[in-house]
Amino acid sequence: MTDKRNQGQNKKQKQLDVFKVNDKGKALTTNQGLKMSEDEFSLKAGERGPTLMEDFHFREKVTHFDHERIPERVVHARGFAAHGEFELYEDMSQYTRAKFLQDTSTKTPVFVRFSTVNGARGSADTVRDARGFATKFYTEEGNYDLVANNIPVFFIQDGIKFPDVVHAFKPEPDNDIPQASTAHDTFWDFVANNQESAHMIMWIMSDRAIPRSFRMMEGFGVHTFRLINEEGQAHFVKFHWKPKLGVHSLVWDEAHKLAGIDPDFHRNDLWNAIENGQYPEFELGFQIIKEEDEFNMEFDILDATKIWPEEVVPVKIIGKMTLNRNVDNFFSETEQVAFHPGHVVPGIDFTNDPLLQGRLFSYIDTQLIRLGGPNFHEIPINRPVVPFHNNQRDGYHRQTINVGKVNYHRNSLAGNTPAPVSPAEGGYEHYQEKVEGRKIRARSESFTDHFSQATLFWNSMSPAEKKHITDAFSFELGKVKSKSVKQQSVDMFANVDLDLARTIAKRIGVNPPKSGGSNVTASSPALSQQNTIFKPDTRRVAVILSNGFHGPDVKFVLEQLEDANLFVDIISEHQGNVSGTNGVIIEANQTFQTAKSVQYDAVYIANASQTNREFNKDAVYFIDEAFRHYKPIAATHGGIPALTINKLDGKQGVIIGKDNMRKFSDEFINAIALHRFWDRKIV
Ligand code: HDE
Numbered sequence: 001m002t003d004k005r006n007q008g009q010n011k012k013q014k015q016l017d018v019f020k021v022n023d024k025g026k027a028l029t030t031n032q033g034l035k036m037s038e039d040e041f042s043l044k045a046g047e048r049g050p051t052l053m054e055d056f057h058f059r060e061k062v063t064h065f066d067h068e069r070i071p072e073r074v075v076h077a078r079g080f081a082a083h084g085e086f087e088l089y090e091d092m093s094q095y096t097r098a099k100f101l102q103d104t105s106t107k108t109p110v111f112v113r114f115s116t117v118n119g120a121r122g123s124a125d126t127v128r129d130a131r132g133f134a135t136k137f138y139t140e141e142g143n144y145d146l147v148a149n150n151i152p153v154f155f156i157q158d159g160i161k162f163p164d165v166v167h168a169f170k171p172e173p174d175n176d177i178p179q180a181s182t183a184h185d186t187f188w189d190f191v192a193n194n195q196e197s198a199h200m201i202m203w204i205m206s207d208r209a210i211p212r213s214f215r216m217m218e219g220f221g222v223h224t225f226r227l228i229n230e231e232g233q234a235h236f237v238k239f240h241w242k243p244k245l246g247v248h249s250l251v252w253d254e255a256h257k258l259a260g261i262d263p264d265f266h267r268n269d270l271w272n273a274i275e276n277g278q279y280p281e282f283e284l285g286f287q288i289i290k291e292e293d294e295f296n297m298e299f300d301i302l303d304a305t306k307i308w309p310e311e312v313v314p315v316k317i318i319g320k321m322t323l324n325r326n327v328d329n330f331f332s333e334t335e336q337v338a339f340h341p342g343h344v345v346p347g348i349d350f351t352n353d354p355l356l357q358g359r360l361f362s363y364i365d366t367q368l369i370r371l372g373g374p375n376f377h378e379i380p381i382n383r384p385v386v387p388f389h390n391n392q393r394d395g396y397h398r399q400t401i402n403v404g405k406v407n408y409h410r411n412s413l414a415g416n417t418p419a420p421v422s423p424a425e426g427g428y429e430h431y432q433e434k435v436e437g438r439k440i441r442a443r444s445e446s447f448t449d450h451f452s453q454a455t456l457f458w459n460s461m462s463p464a465e466k467k468h469i470t471d472a473f474s475f476e477l478g479k480v481k482s483k484s485v486k487q488q489s490v491d492m493f494a495n496v497d498l499d500l501a502r503t504i505a506k507r508i509g510v511n512p513p514k515s516g517g518s519n520v521t522a523s524s525p526a527l528s529q530q531n532t533i534f535k536p537d538t539r540r541v542a543v544i545l546s547n548g549f550h551g552p553d554v555k556f557v558l559e560q561l562e563d564a565n566l567f568v569d570i571i572s573e574h575q576g577n578v579s580g581t582n583g584v585i586i587e588a589n590q591t592f593q594t595a596k597s598v599q600y601d602a603v604y605i606a607n608a609s610q611t612n613r614e615f616n617k618d619a620v621y622f623i624d625e626a627f628r629h630y631k632p633i634a635a636t637h638g639g640i641p642a643l644t645i646n647k648l649d650g651k652q653g654v655i656i657g658k659d660n661m662r663k664f665s666d667e668f669i670n671a672i673a674l675h676r677f678w679d680r681k682i683v
Helices: 010-016 058-068 159-169 183-193 195-204 251-260 263-273 332-333 354-370 453-460 463-478 483-493 498-508 552-562 612-628 637-645 661-674
Strands: 078-089 107-117 131-139 142-149 226-227 232-242 283-289 316-326 540-544 567-571 577-578 583-588 602-605 631-638 655-659
Touching: 010 107, 078 263, 078 332, 078 552, 107 316, 131 453, 142 232, 159 354, 183 483, 195 453, 195 483, 251 463, 463 483, 463 498, 483 498, 540 552, 540 612, 552 567, 552 577, 552 583, 552 631, 552 661, 567 583, 602 612, 602 637, 602 661, 612 631, 612 637, 631 637, 631 661, 637 655, 655 661
Parallel strands: 540 567, 540 602, 602 631, 631 655
Antiparallel strands: 078 107, 078 316, 107 131, 131 142, 226 232, 232 283, 283 316, 577 583
16 A cells, blocks of 8 residues: 555655665665574574574564563553645735745645543543544644644643643552543542533533544644734634534444444544545634733633633634545654644744643653653654754754754854844744733632533533433443542532433432532534534445345445445455346455444445345344444345344334335435434334
8 A cells, every 4th residue: 555655745755755664575684784694593502502692683683672662642642643734725814924824825744643532552442532633734934733632621721730630530540440431430539629620521421522533523722822923913813623524423332332343443444534535634723812802701711621612703714634644654653743732833822821831841741751852853753844953962862963063052153053033034933922920829710610611512412412411421420439429520510400410310329419500591503513514425334235136226326325435345144256136246345243333334235135044133233233323224125124124114214225226325325424313213
């Protein structure tokens, strides 16, 4: 596959190409370039004797192996990344002097790493969690990192509490259980005793925390940043990524099962989409608030537990990112990439959000231990596409050979260079915000409303989404052992919605809160996934097929599915050719041993007759599970009896085709575009 990828397409790719090595067809050498005549046997004193100290080849090989691992990220350890490009729709010079946001003819190379937050590097993709969405823009003014999440708010308001929240959500320290899950006592104890987390928890309990795909998530910069234009004028900004495929999720039962059946579900999804040329696209949006309106909002714009409702502050779409190339080497690129919210370019600046201020310290610090020293900016994936010049020297793994004697500023020997340059020449100048105050460890009074927006989120959910949130709370708190923590948590969420809290209380066996409730009646339709984009594109369809299928009709339907940009797998009694009428042969690439219904978005039973009993039983189970997950199900000809056995005919989202295959295909594809049929009665 590697050769087919669009290598050398942009400046970053060309830079990376220089470091690529293809070992295929080459003689095996040591790291010193010495060709070796043997690689299977260590050097011994006699064929059955001890290995000799002088076996430099053995020592080099094993020593390197012994040191292959580096510490995983303390959070966001499990991730997956891809290359792409960002193009601008409209000149943003009105707001920012960032060059890559001014020239619509520029295509800026990007590298994006998606991640879960909680789990270890080897944990499952589909766990309930926020997702990281970190983008490195390789701009002509240096690297700009937009280190975002798929949830627009955060657990805490001040960076100093980050170690506490992370300790609380990670596996408990005595037994290191549970992995990649917040369904345990310490997490909920933290929540109940740090009520600023209320809004974030509503999102974590919602479908947002179990995305269907990295390709179907929004990204949010979370904090309020500043844009600065050429005149030095500032605007507050929040950054948004909007997926062109809409925002979609798994259902909880599916997510659970996928964690075992395909722990790499999101990795496979992104990798395969890119390999198949279905390049994921995300539009970049700005929400802008004028400096003079800083105090005119109902919330403090420096508080990272608050959103700016899109109906109040609209998202202006300004450009598009396309991910079009998979990595060549996971470790070199995905593992070694180092993001930092402090990697900015002229025209983008910070605010005093105390969470952002904390982040500005943490990211470089963590790379020092993770990547083993201060030269991680020299690792190919981290290098800017423009040169860097300063007086920093030495340190572990230094690769740059700085020539000359001068390594200090100010100097006369090198004409006082490298020299800082003025903003007009591209020099970064911090926004001259006026600040005054007493040194104080305190929270601003304007940061103390923890529940209004949690209720706003709840009010904005569709009935299906509300049910999922209620179920998620019941699952998570149902796993908590301490009755006191359960009670405290339920009492806390009575401030969001009394009925919600009472339902959970009943399910988890604690006292239903007597008082609480909220007087917030507003809702924000943009928060509900019901109002997102719905398309059939790139959904995965399982086609169940056995010998004797209706050749021409099935062939026609499969062509329609392919034309609608759907990914199709053929499941049969065995892999390989399956014969239909009229000499039509279709190759099956899956069996019920390799494919499970949770891996697909829709099922088409083309033929399940004339097969053995086991195949039939598996088919019935497969369809039943898809039905329970609200997915579209379709059948024609010899597939129809499998629906009848399941008593599914006539149910919502179940499509039967008897003669007109065009009409059938259209109906099925329309049903796939709707994704789930929430009103379906599941008995
Ligand atoms: Fe991070 N975060 N974070 N974070 N974060 C890290 O940096 C930290 C926060 C986010 O794919 C670490 O290189 C602090 C918010 C992403 O490599 C670390 C605070 C948001 C990634 C760190 C936050 C994020 C990280 C661990 C509170 C959404 C993965 C490894 C003050 C806007 C980047 C690393 C990747 C990673 C610290 C809060 C997003 C330890 C102290 C809010 C997407 O530096």
